[in-house]
Amino acid sequence: MSSRRSLEGRVALVTGAGRGLGRAYARALAARGALVAVNNRSGEPAERVVAEILASGGQAIACVGDLEAPGAAERAVAATVEAYGRIDVLVNNAGGIEGPADGFAGTDASARDAVLRQNFATAWDVTAAAWPHLTAAGYGRVVLCASPIALSGSPGFAHYAAAKAALIGLGRTLAVEGADHGVTVNVLSPVANTQEAEPTDDFRRWYAETFRTDHVAEALAWLVDERCTVTGEILAVGGPRIARIATVEGEGYVDGGSGFSAESVGAHFDAVLDQAPTLRFPALTDVMAHWQTTHGSPTPKQVAS
Numbered sequence: 001m002s003s004r005r006s007l008e009g010r011v012a013l014v015t016g017a018g019r020g021l022g023r024a025y026a027r028a029l030a031a032r033g034a035l036v037a038v039n040n041r042s043g044e045p046a047e048r049v050v051a052e053i054l055a056s057g058g059q060a061i062a063c064v065g066d067l068e069a070p071g072a073a074e075r076a077v078a079a080t081v082e083a084y085g086r087i088d089v090l091v092n093n094a095g096g097i098e099g100p101a102d103g104f105a106g107t108d109a110s111a112r113d114a115v116l117r118q119n120f121a122t123a124w125d126v127t128a129a130a131w132p133h134l135t136a137a138g139y140g141r142v143v144l145c146a147s148p149i150a151l152s153g154s155p156g157f158a159h160y161a162a163a164k165a166a167l168i169g170l171g172r173t174l175a176v177e178g179a180d181h182g183v184t185v186n187v188l189s190p191v192a193n194t195q196e197a198e199p200t201d202d203f204r205r206w207y208a209e210t211f212r213t214d215h216v217a218e219a220l221a222w223l224v225d226e227r228c229t230v231t232g233e234i235l236a237v238g239g240p241r242i243a244r245i246a247t248v249e250g251e252g253y254v255d256g257g258s259g260f261s262a263e264s265v266g267a268h269f270d271a272v273l274d275q276a277p278t279l280r281f282p283a284l285t286d287v288m289a290h291w292q293t294t295h296g297s298p299t300p301k302q303v304a305s
Contacts, residue, residue: 016094018045100156175232
């Protein structure tokens with residue numbers, strides 16, 4: 001299987017694919033042989049990307065619809081399945097934010113809910129519509145698109161960070177649920193220049209040249225490849241670099257019988273904060289297994305209670 005046609009015949013739905021990263025994703029998947037449904041809230045950008053793919057010898061259809069509208073997510077998946085007979089790959093790229101709010105205290109509930117709906121609920125809804133098709137087929141590749149802000153934070157972006165962090169929790173859980181059905185679910189945390197305007201200073205020029213959308217698209221193309229079987233991962237991509245982001249725990253402090261209290265926690269807080277060695281728990285069952293190791297296996301009486 002050639003690297004350039006590694007997705008031959010696979011069907012991919014890419015949301016928010018009219019410009020920026022979504023456009024790069026759609027083009028990269030089509031270049032590898034995927035049949036691509038290009039979703040965008042407005043028609044002209046979607047049709048333009050479809051025309052670019054067709055001109056390059058690929059196959060694509062426009063799938064226009066604002067995913068925040070009732071039923072739009074289901075219609076996007078249905079249109080993909082109607083056109084190509086199935087769906088194999090789902091790239092949840094739709095989302096964004098206009099600009100930072102006036103700090104956490106200045107973000108009202110309506111602004112919070114709007115950002116959560118745009119970035120989290122849309123991905124939830126599209127994935128929910130595609131999930132039965134993927135699990136029934138026994139194969140699927142799902143990618144959720146988060147942001148460095150989700151884990152690092154940035155003033156004025158509490159609502160956006162919360163929405164993107166929610167996608168990480170969703171992705172980790174879907175990875176566990178999809179494992180028995182041949183469905184992998186991973187999260188991308190991309191950094192890329194998506195501005196269409198020409199850079200006006202040295203920093204913006206450096207940023208545009210270094211953090212190109214095609215770098216992220218190449219990473220995504222591997223994640224949805226059938227040869228890539230990792231699942232439940234968070235991958236940071238920025239420029240020609242990709243790295244795993246791991247959520248880990250240190251060994252911590254375990255009370256040995258002297259009496260667990262606020263004072264004992266305080267006395268051992270260096271151990272609480274120590275991150276060497278680190279423990280990684282892919283699923284909640286792994287957490288519980290570790291608890292049994294550190295706290296002792298439950299007795300039949302404890303299990304019954």
